[in-house]
Amino acid sequence: SSRERALATPAVRRLARELGLDINFVEGTGPDGRVLAEDLRRVASGGGQRVSAPTQDDFSEPG
Amino acid sequence: MVVGEFTEQADLLVIGGGPGGYSAAIRASQLGRSVTLVERENIGGVCLNVGCIPSKALIELSSRFHELDSLSKKGVVTEDAHIDPIVLSQTVTGSVERLTSGVRQLLKAAEVEIVEGEASFVGPNEVRIRASHETSRIKFKDCILATGSSPRELDGFTVDHQRVLDSTDLLFTPVIRRDLIIIGGGYIGVELGSAHARLGTKVTILEMAPEIVMGVEPEIQRTLRTVLREMGVEVRTGVEVHGMKTVGDSVVVEITNGELTEEIRGNAVAVLVGRVPNLDDDLGLAMAGITIGSDYRVEVDDQMRTSNAHVFAIGDIVPGPMLAHKAYYEAKVAAEVAAGQQAGNDATVIPAVIFAEPEVAVAGLGEQEARSRYPDNVLVAKFPYRANGRAIVLGASVGEVKLIALADSRRLLGVHIVGIDASNLISEAVLAIELGATIDDLALTIHPHPTLSEMYPEAAEVAQGLPTHIIVQQQRNK
Amino acid sequence: MVVGEFTEQADLLVIGGGPGGYSAAIRASQLGRSVTLVERENIGGVCLNVGCIPSKALIELSSRFHELDSLSKKGVVTEDAHIDPIVLSQTVTGSVERLTSGVRQLLKAAEVEIVEGEASFVGPNEVRIRASHETSRIKFKDCILATGSSPRELDGFTVDHQRVLDSTDLLFTPVIRRDLIIIGGGYIGVELGSAHARLGTKVTILEMAPEIVMGVEPEIQRTLRTVLREMGVEVRTGVEVHGMKTVGDSVVVEITNGELTEEIRGNAVAVLVGRVPNLDDDLGLAMAGITIGSDYRVEVDDQMRTSNAHVFAIGDIVPGPMLAHKAYYEAKVAAEVAAGQQAGNDATVIPAVIFAEPEVAVAGLGEQEARSRYPDNVLVAKFPYRANGRAIVLGASVGEVKLIALADSRRLLGVHIVGIDASNLISEAVLAIELGATIDDLALTIHPHPTLSEMYPEAAEVAQGLPTHIIVQQQRNK
Numbered sequence A: 001s002s003r004e005r006a007l008a009t010p011a012v013r014r015l016a017r018e019l020g021l022d023i024n025f026v027e028g029t030g031p032d033g034r035v036l037a038e039d040l041r042r043v044a045s046g047g048g049q050r051v052s053a054p055t056q057d058d059f060s061e062p063g
Numbered sequence B, C: 001m002v003v004g005e006f007t008e009q010a011d012l013l014v015i016g017g018g019p020g021g022y023s024a025a026i027r028a029s030q031l032g033r034s035v036t037l038v039e040r041e042n043i044g045g046v047c048l049n050v051g052c053i054p055s056k057a058l059i060e061l062s063s064r065f066h067e068l069d070s071l072s073k074k075g076v077v078t079e080d081a082h083i084d085p086i087v088l089s090q091t092v093t094g095s096v097e098r099l100t101s102g103v104r105q106l107l108k109a110a111e112v113e114i115v116e117g118e119a120s121f122v123g124p125n126e127v128r129i130r131a132s133h134e135t136s137r138i139k140f141k142d143c144i145l146a147t148g149s150s151p152r153e154l155d156g157f158t159v160d161h162q163r164v165l166d167s168t169d170l171l172f173t174p175v176i177r178r179d180l181i182i183i184g185g186g187y188i189g190v191e192l193g194s195a196h197a198r199l200g201t202k203v204t205i206l207e208m209a210p211e212i213v214m215g216v217e218p219e220i221q222r223t224l225r226t227v228l229r230e231m232g233v234e235v236r237t238g239v240e241v242h243g244m245k246t247v248g249d250s251v252v253v254e255i256t257n258g259e260l261t262e263e264i265r266g267n268a269v270a271v272l273v274g275r276v277p278n279l280d281d282d283l284g285l286a287m288a289g290i291t292i293g294s295d296y297r298v299e300v301d302d303q304m305r306t307s308n309a310h311v312f313a314i315g316d317i318v319p320g321p322m323l324a325h326k327a328y329y330e331a332k333v334a335a336e337v338a339a340g341q342q343a344g345n346d347a348t349v350i351p352a353v354i355f356a357e358p359e360v361a362v363a364g365l366g367e368q369e370a371r372s373r374y375p376d377n378v379l380v381a382k383f384p385y386r387a388n389g390r391a392i393v394l395g396a397s398v399g400e401v402k403l404i405a406l407a408d409s410r411r412l413l414g415v416h417i418v419g420i421d422a423s424n425l426i427s428e429a430v431l432a433i434e435l436g437a438t439i440d441d442l443a444l445t446i447h448p449h450p451t452l453s454e455m456y457p458e459a460a461e462v463a464q465g466l467p468t469h470i471i472v473q474q475q476r477n478k
């Protein structure tokens, strides 16, 4: 599959879990669409953008 | 079932005291769980006792010994250098003792209760512990399973620790053997083969697959083979091992290579044909409702939970490479989830290092995998050790750094290194990939001079078509 | 002015063939400029000929020699090890030759025209070149100035290369001296002092400042001093050097330490008291309208442009640490801007490495600087080498990794390492800071086991209050 999981750093991925968000449904405003901590906080506080469909697929593949 | 067994209660029970188990125990305790750890053998597991640590101690010393010859030619003259195998072996043992006693202290400081014995499930939230003189039972609220792995056995080769050896025999080696046959060209075979060759043993490696260390980039396999050959290691790939006999002081291993049958004679044979998760029936997984997958690993979700919601599994017994740092990472995910946090196993990269001659280190996708996943969108660039100032200073001209990136976004996908100190270099690549760095980020980050790490920006410049310290004709933009 | 000088035209003229000059020349040529490079001495400049490269070659060999003793105790036995100073010196020279001839090839492949001679400006876009037998003139469209630096002289100490030495004398050393006085405890003094001490010379370092290697973290200074003392190096700080005389075969250096006057006697004295940019009047900067700042460095903007819009300046002659990797970075900025690209000198981090015993490596802010810049918002965490598996295996228990981060956003600000292989570890920290990584990113990135790089996530875990392999009592959350 050429679809990718959301681009985000390990700490941001962790933050998404803590906020109860599926990071793959959050629109990233960083370079290359990368999801930033601010994007997550915005969504969590109801203000931000959720993308309607996952841009992404599996979490399972290790690098 | 023994009548009158004493039953204790545990808040969080950890089974197995290897890298997975002990680090899970420490983290869970830090986060407020009350932790009991059961270990049937040695705290520290395979890694600290008979794996990573003693192997790297031996490899390091063998490497220092081996380079004495070339040092003499450079002005650091040693004429009668030799190995004292007894002292060498004591040094290796000393490293192990220092680390395992350290881990015992860490567990004590974290107030982890240690129970000696072998655990097996007798129900979904209960285990029986068999110790040397008694058995007991522990009822747990939650459990982290980290029983690790054991050497795979090979039909017809019964390890007797005299003529037929396992990896542990090769680590605590109080003699330098004249010669040694190693069955298995995986990373452990290649690491220990390199180490013993450096100590002066004539090593032959027999591998069934068409190449050694399957899975790493073909260029790396080629470099490894070339260097091993130059060191006098004989590598035979695509051979099938049929059996062995002892003849006087020697072992004779019978192999076939296509149609041809051959006998290989040596002083001893070591069986290093991989490892099997410790999941046998004695463990009673079925009693606890824990499912094993078709790959003979425990099935877990992305929070390391097994099919029993109160049991987590981590380390060599769950899918993925059998490596200590994978166990450490999974241990923390499991411990944090068990402590009510929202952790998840979502690492992009699990690096792998082979401490052979030369070292190999890998992070992220291989070239073939990248090209099939992202057709026509892959950029590959290499930079050789022989063009790096520090490598020249070290006299280490063999090797290269290979970067694999997306052509459009230029994001780094994989890094593959063969050459001196690859083990020390690779973590920068892991971080780069985890952070979503691009080729250009690498090129524009100032790397100190003169260091091996400069090969990162140099390779990135090759990818940009603007190499500095290497001539890549077709890439000039003029 | 000589009558009838021949005047040539150059599209882009580079003055100086050191790391700055030669890499600027290559990059500019790759981007389409036609490049002429003038060098008055040796291609490769200080770094390749008498700096980074030979010093690291000597340091590496001295380190290998020095560890032979401890290796013997570990089972790799060498009894009559000794240095052959002639061969050692040839090895050092060999590294230099290999690298400088490599750079000549690179310049040739990049079609850079090399002119031998000393350049001085005679106007805003013209230089005169003085070679051994002739002078000529070159009119340039654009120019990149990279004339580097020379050793600072010390009143009363005239370098005669016999009793009064410069750094170059210490690099190509065909004898092992009985003892050596080094004036200057900067990084070069400490590096070369360590190297000669390892080779068996009794070294005394005299430093005027209250500490050696000013600017690095105080803990690192202390560790360095302790290790140097254990090696038999005498370090005297806060002393003033007044003069010297020769008495028979010895030199006597007169120092004052507060009120006290003292004489220090030795076989030779080396003057390593810093470096001065090559900007003397002969260069004719005024003729070209190029301004020198109050720090005696050429003033440049963030695209390396001097006050003459057609002249760029890079390397040791412009502000910032005098380090080769800074020169390389600035060279590429200047070359790209000269080729019409929008590059800029905006690196967050210029790392520094000291190849002493032990190694020191630094990236980003120091603790004091961080605390004053971000009051009450700084997090500091340390992890010691003695708790790292690979360090234990290497028998390298001295040292630590120190992380400095913002407490609120947890973003990494600085990393300071003292200990074995610090030089190889630091680039990961540079990249982390450049990419804006947090403490948590470091902790969650899987670092291969067993490697020294694991100290990054371990120190990050200390910052999180969740240390794994070290006991930090007050930080437990239970």
Ligand SMILES: Cc1cc2nc3c(=O)[nH]c(=O)nc-3n(C[C@H](O)[C@H](O)[C@H](O)COP(=O)(O)OP(=O)(O)OC[C@H]3O[C@@H](n4cnc5c(N)ncnc54)[C@H](O)[C@@H]3O)c2cc1C
Pocket: B015, B016, B017, B018, B019, B020, B021, B038, B039, B040, B041, B042, B043, B044, B045, B046, B047, B048, B050, B051, B052, B053, B055, B117, B118, B119, B120, B146, B147, B148, B149, B167, B188, B278, B283, B314, B315, B316, B317, B322, B323, B324, B325, B326, B327, C448, C449, C450
């Ligand atoms: C020679 C060699 C070299 C290696 N080198 C490296 C290397 O350089 N880098 C690397 O990352 N990895 C290396 N490995 C692999 C590494 O050792 C393993 O990946 C790692 O030990 C796995 O950790 P673990 O906690 O899952 O299991 P283990 O370390 O296997 O620990 C499991 C523990 O559980 C105990 N146990 C098992 N069953 C029970 C039971 N029923 N009750 C109680 N206790 C039980 C065992 O006694 C053991 O102590 C090497 C392995 C070998 C053999």
Ligand SMILES: Cc1cc2nc3c(=O)[nH]c(=O)nc-3n(C[C@H](O)[C@H](O)[C@H](O)COP(=O)(O)OP(=O)(O)OC[C@H]3O[C@@H](n4cnc5c(N)ncnc54)[C@H](O)[C@@H]3O)c2cc1C
Pocket: B448, B449, B450, C015, C016, C017, C018, C019, C020, C021, C038, C039, C040, C041, C042, C043, C044, C045, C046, C047, C048, C050, C051, C052, C053, C055, C117, C118, C119, C120, C146, C147, C148, C149, C167, C188, C278, C283, C314, C315, C316, C317, C322, C323, C324, C325, C326, C327
């Ligand atoms: C002992 C020692 C060890 C060092 N170790 C390190 C280290 O490990 N890492 C590190 O990063 N740095 C190190 N340095 C510093 C490093 O060498 C310098 O930072 C680097 O060389 C600066 O590069 P540059 O191009 O600015 O100048 P230079 O390397 O000084 O080159 C300038 C060149 O210009 C030529 N030149 C000068 N004037 C003229 C003129 N008028 N006409 C024509 N040519 C001219 C000179 O001959 C010279 O070749 C060390 C220095 C020393 C002395």
